[in-house]
Amino acid sequence: MITPPEQVPLDRAFFDRPVLDIAPDLLGRTLVRTTDQGPVTLRLTEVEAYDGPNDPGSHAYRGRTDRNAVMFGPPGHTYVYFTYGMWFCLNLVCGPEGTPSGVLLRGGEITTGADLARAHRPASRKDSDLAQGPARLATALAVDRALNGADACGPDGPLRILTGTPPPPALVRTGPRTGVGGAGAGHPWRYWIDGDPTVSPYRAHAPRKRR
DNA sequence: GTTAGGATGATCT
């Protein structure tokens, strides 16, 4: 008989590897966000890798600052930043302590607690919109600055990552990162599950016009 | 279906 895969927290060693190995390996994993209102779970379908000091697209490219400090800390923790004056984005810190690399969680399918997620995202029209895009994902899971630096590998905690069910390797695609310009644009460090409706549409980097 | 513009503020040069 077939036993369903057990949902066990990913251990810290999972994140103590090169970020380009970790990023595709995160697809299909389960993210559990627990609040006072209850749990919301999500199946990761889209991520992007940011390779610390070697990557002009990374927040950590120019060294440690107050904002990116947790990227320099131990792996398996969250890095949450605020952007465009309105939104939060959620990353997982990768590589050994002192190596500031991470993976941006760009999209996922809400598998449990869709009603809660929808309450956080009233503008969402379809279930597949709930966590389609990095700021949508963070909003649907009620992630904000308070979760910056949280341990995602612990047995409990507000945000945890579990083994989940990785997709068949043939369905894993890679391509250029979304919204990353300049010298950081050249790398195909975005990974997604082909054909999944919760993967965000690709948008090339577009400098904003001033007003 | 697509595209343009505005919202809104921390961060870094």
Add this chain to the structure above:
DNA sequence: GATCATCCTAACA
């Protein structure tokens, strides 16, 4: 002062 790992709405085809 410009940029930003974005999203939403309205307008148009």
